[in-house]
Amino acid sequence: MTVLVVSVMPPADAFGTSTDRGGPPRSGPPTAGESPPADAPAPPVAYAGEPLLTAKFVPPERPHAYVHRQRLTDRLATAATGPLTLITGPAGAGKTTLAASWARTGPLPGPLVWLTLDSCESAHADFWAYVLEGFRRTLRTTPRETAGHRGPGGLPVTGRVEHSRLIHLAALLERLPRPPVLVLDGFDRVRAREVAADLEFLLAHAGPGLRLVLTSRVDPLLPLHRYRAEDRLAEIRAADLAFTPYETAALLDRHRLSPTPATVGLLTRRTEGWAAGLRLCALAMRQSGDPDAVARTFAASPHAVADYLLTEVLDAQPAALRDLLLHLSILDHVHPDLARALTGRPDTAELLDRLVRRNVFVTRLPGTVWCRLHPLFAQVLQAQLHHRRPGLAPRLHHRAARWFAAAGDADRAVSHAAAAGDWRYAADEAVRTLLLGRLLTAPGSEGLHRLLSRMPADVPGAGPALVAGACALYRHDAAGCRERLTAAARQLGEGGSGRTPETALVHALLSLVCAPLAPGQDDRGLRQRADQAARRIGALMERVPRPLVERHPELAALRCAGLAHVLLRTGELDAARRYFTRATGPDDGPHDDRATGRLRHAALGLLAVTESLRGELTAATDHATAALALADRTGLTPHRRSGAGHLALAIVAHGRGAHQDAQRHLTRAEQCPDTRHDPTLHVECALLRARLHLARGRWEAARSTLDDCGPAPSAWSAERLAVARSAAALARGDTVAALAAAPAAPAAPAAPAGTNDTAPAALARARAHLAAGHPDRALRHLAPLDGAALSRPDLIGSLLVRAHAAVLTGVPATARELLARALDAARPEQLRAPFTEAGPWLRVLLDGTGDRTGPATGHIWFGVRWGDGRSAAGTPYLVEPLSRRERQVLAGAARLLSADEIAEELCLSPNTVKTHLKTIYRKLGVSRRREAVDRGRELHLL
Template sequence: MEVEDTGDELPRGVPLGGGADPLGDPFLRTRFALPGRPGTFLRRDRLVEHLGQALRTPLTLVNGSAGAGKTLLVADWAANLGQPLAWLTLDAEVEGPGMFWAHLLQALNAGGVPPPTAIDLPADATRVHHTLLSRLAWELAGRDRPVVLVVDEFDRMTDPEVARQLEFVLRHARRGLRLVLVSRTEPLLPLHRYRLTGEMTEIRDAELAFTPEEAVDLLELHGLPLAVPVARALVERTRGWAAGLRLSALAARSSPDPELYLKEFEAGQGTIADFLLAEVLERQPPETQDLLLRISVLDRFCPDLADELTQRRDAATILAGLHRANAFVEDFGHGWYRLHPLFQEILRAHLRRRAPGLEPQLHRRAAHWLRRSGMLPEMLAHGAAAQDWTYMARALVEDLAIGQLFTGLGAGEPADWFAGMDGETPDPATNLVRAAYALSRSDLDGGMTHLRRAAGQPAADGRDSPAALLSRALLEALAGRLAGSARPGEEAIRSARELMPRLPSRLLDGHPELGALLLTHVGSSRLWAGRFDEAREALTAVTRGPRTASTVLARLEALEHLALVDHLNGWPGAAERKVLAMTAEAQRYGLAPPWGSGLGQLVLAAVALGRDDVDRAEALLAGTPGPSSADPVVAAAARAGTARVLLARGRTSAALAVAARAVPATDVSPWAEGHAAMVLAEAHLAEGRPDAALEALREFAADQPPCTVGAARAHLAAGDTRTAVHLLDGLAAHGRSGPGVAVPAALVRAQAAALEGDPATARRLLAQALVDGRREELKRAFRSTGPWIGPFLAEPALRALAAGWLVPDPEPHGGPEQGGPGPGAPLEELSGREREVLERLARAMSTEDIAADLYVSVNTVKTHLKSVYRKLSVHRRNDAVRRARELRLL
């Protein structure tokens, strides 16, 4: 409002030096004095530096909740200002324009800035003449140095006329006035104008909050030395609220273990509760107090939800007012609010004392409203708090949301919500939820028990709804997957196809995770059964389905299962790309590792082992559930990977023990048992027992290409070249296998040709194997084939194909040593004991020292050394160490 100086004579009021306000009461000096700072006050340089901008802007607002440290911050800054300053603390008695301006003029006078004699105090407490305002603005505008005027507790001034008058004086005083308002609420001044022109300094609640490091310093001033992690936890609980930290510190000082007290103190008791109840709750009218107590059961709320709890329709107005008043109601965005955590704890404790038994009713009302609004996780949390298990279960089943127990609610939460579901119930929906809870924890027996109960219990109307039947089908498919049986999944798919047309499309479209989970479980079961093409069909449908947050976990599992299918079919590069795509998808949705079931890591470990990176394979295996996983597919993949790494390390006995470990399952998985047999066969071949290797693979050689190649190797080792080649001729019947199968098969054929005296065919097959192997970096297949390959790879044409990935590039000065196949040529693999001898050789230990260190005889060490020299194609100790380092064996 523009206030013009009309030239009217100012009515005579009370002389400024009179010392009495318009009502005739004496001015209280405490209203014009800087508040004192306690000895435990902590100056925070970042805030002082920010507040220093107040000297460069006409208006400064320090706005925060009760106890946020506003007044002490400004008082400490003002005490060190070194220029004219007036301080005014308002209270409830300073009402009306006349009273306000009388106190403001007296504050200027007390601050050493007396207004001109032409201005007297207003005589009327309810009004002030505009001429007084014009003259005051004129006087301030003419000053050489600006006056800093601090008005503390400005939230107590609710008269909009005063705000307009104050803005008039501020605007016309120009550079002569720097106004600092300290308030819990947003002043009625046109703040947007000052923000727009950059003429306003603001410090708000978020900036006033203590950081963990500042909290450490503050508590130390209270005699409480604490580590930063402890202080950080306290700051998180108090949101850095200054009064909360100080009151906590004062209470903790009387405790025998202050640190433990600060970790465990109850906010509903003691000085913090007294402060918040007095300063915040009891200042509110009865309707607002009732709303605050009721919404204390909510972690977040909107006006409609608050209205549901109060059974009124005034929440929107009250919440907006509480937020503006900094009454510990925080704007959560998009029309939602939340209470300060400490205030919420205190209100909830107060609710229990004031209205015993009301809290469960409020949780129940909240659960019903949240269900209607489609907010499943919060509905479950409040339903559990109300212990309304039947309502929760029916909501999950009838809303087709039971799949979200496995996808969208976060790890561990279902256990918290349903742990209280004790005892049996005749309600089928409750038993379905019990089954889901058990299966989510991989408790197959418990899940099956509750599924059988649900199937044997009629619904209330005697008929199971399509939603209940579809939910049951999903759980039965999961149970079949965990049991290692494909039949339940196939029956579930048939049931789902019959049931889905009977359900509203709105309901199905709203829960794409249910179909994605169902297909993932079916795909996993088909994979276990060895039906790779059918598994790929189901799993690919998941990856091509709806890309939503609710389906992301199912898509991740589908991708890692597809990666395993690629690996088993001999396509390591494709398998690796699917795992990388899975990782990218998880990161896109902000998921923290580990992702999926761990199967992706197992596939990467198998790929790394094929590339002869045993260290990486071992590291990847260490981060997986291992052979003890409750999922048969994961357990079998982990069993195979672990056993193969142990074989690569030369720990044959340990590898055999792992391979012999049974994977509990209803049905036998052909590929899982085939891979276990391959480990056994490789161990027998390493020990020179091809007949035992053939016996181990006898059941699987005809049906599984990797086992076929393994059997061919065994026949070759037994001297039966013709049978080995005949077995490999039959691989064409299985379709085109990937390089992971084709390269080892070509190497067996090449070795057979070399043994038959046909080096030209051996070279041709080796060349093809090198070309195919290079694309996938299948180093291990070459390095485990034996010493026969060395002379071939020393030939220029084949060495060129191997250079850079299997063997080092040719040296620029001179070639490999004479008498050997070259420094990078892959030779027969060293045994575990030979590696141990080689490692000690690299440490310059003598033969006697090596024997003593390994608790074997000197002759045994010499035997191992001869074998090492032969396999590395060297004749001296130093050459053996050098060659081993070139081959990265050390």
């Protein structure tokens, strides 16, 4: 059986007519304003002697701009086929509207008895007088036993319905052909406990002859748990009554409003689908010339619904509950112990239970003792708190901050301390709980930054200085961070005030992370200070309580990422790669992206940049792609994303000869804030853009890009800029300028590679000498590289310089051998850039003899060779060209045709097409159709 609670009743003539004591058939009570016939009997009276009001037996009219919600009326119709239906929700949730709509549109299982209740029917006898009269009006017949014995003047002789009357009513209901639907609207207004007991008896003994629907703000005093277990209860709760975004849009449309989807979503989220709030907002929007602005204001301020909530909700509560609600208004989530700490009342748990049961816009979080207030109601309560109890709010926030701090909830402790204006405590608590690490690593740290950045600049102490420094670093303001770190160090040094392991740890972490962002530091000194800071951080983490460290996995990640960033800046790519890998965590292990997602995103991108500079293009692509995917997965906003991943993909695309892809990724990288504020990334973006200009023959643009780059942040970056300037001079044929721009040779010519005389610098000098016609000098500059462990690009560059020297000295066999070795080294990563940038001499070496057994043999990955030894892009390629038929098959694949469709179009067999596709894959050095199409477009074959 099912119990339904709703307040709706169709007109009386919707139900069948019957005679009342032999009288003529009637279709229902007189309508409003209609005079009763002269011979009509006197209107019935309640037990208190007052006439029964006809309006209470009629469902209310639909409100203006009513939105029919079929999902709810269907659910109510299904529920009403059972014995009991309960519709509960807070004021304005749409309980009565739903019941009335269903009563008017049906379908109904039987005749409707509608009764709108108010406080007048709180007495037991009055309630049953109205219920029995409702049955009489609908059924047109009642057993004499249910009418009660009346004394003089028609008044009953007793003050309550005797039990025998309920027995006779239950017997009558059992005999009816169709079960009537009794809708009691506003059942929470009935205070008499006997009424619930009588309804329970009636439900138990009427059998299938009654369908009871109750609308109420609170659960009735019925054994609902037993009804649920027996499947006799259907419930429609506040969450079910909430408007969906689609329904919100329909409601606004009924008010002749056309808001944007964003406005609809904002209103739905802010009101949580509360019907009355949405209607009040719609009315306010109609009266304004800018409905969207009103919606945004409503979403930020509850003024449009304040009067409703105050009158219908707050003022309707007893004094104890009103006082508790005002105290709780400062909270987003409420625990009974927290409520006790704010109010000093020992009975707060019981009062909270009453608020939840009464649907006073307080709901319990599932499976916990925690509760939450509706956000609009909380804002109204906050305004009333300031109005009725001025000066209390700061004291409440102060108590809440201490309670949350003791409970280990640092976020809320800091938030309430800030709301209380106690910034010194808020900052010290953020440092003590190591909250600042998450500010720099978590994807959703914008709210924490907004909170902490409100702190006044003149708050004394080391904690506030560290908080200000972390906020500056969050904004990529490295100079501001260093200034605040200096102030914090001064505070910690003056008598050791505030010096704790946590404070020292935060100071060391911020110093390490900030170090590689400072301009113009000595590489050796920077590396030494970074090593010292990393060791100090490790020692301090041992002194901090282990549970606290375990709750903050971002600390170890920050340490590794900071040291890796320093190593990247100083050009120690092998070591930088190791530490960036540690910062990203294990590839197959769990990651807490809520705590470290933003840091892992940046570290993966920087790891990819490090690998791309070493020529490890496959690994760089994988890590850069993972960095971008992580940013999407964690919802990082554009101004919080790192450009390192896009920069790495741009370097990879340039290295493989895909200049358009390189340009696209580089543009996206330069739009990210860190590539503008990080000196190392800024230089790498400028270097790549200059190389792209050179690839298109734009020498002046390349030189201008390098000149506009600004001062180099480190000796390693300065050397890379010098190498690029030398390459730009060589591209325009100015060997003198190329020699002048190349990094100078070290004083000791035998210095080992990788210390003073790095491989890129030696190669730049060697290329300049070769261009000037001095191969012997070029080879002398390469001598220190013999036997050195070189990166892939440097190894290929060294082999190509030696091959060029062999060409100039007339040893073509040696040149071809060296070229073949260079191609073998480039093949695993398909690294084309060193060859395409080598100059016209390489084309002569490749195509001078036309020998198919030369150095190009076996290097299909490199590209397509045309008759003039050039690709359509103007660069030499080294593999067999596609036949005319193969190009036709490739064109069909580009149009997404299947093998059978290509075969039919070209009059070939499907097997022949498949054979052509395999040959195309081999010649283009790919393994899939999509890659073949992309490669064909890159080579202008399509």
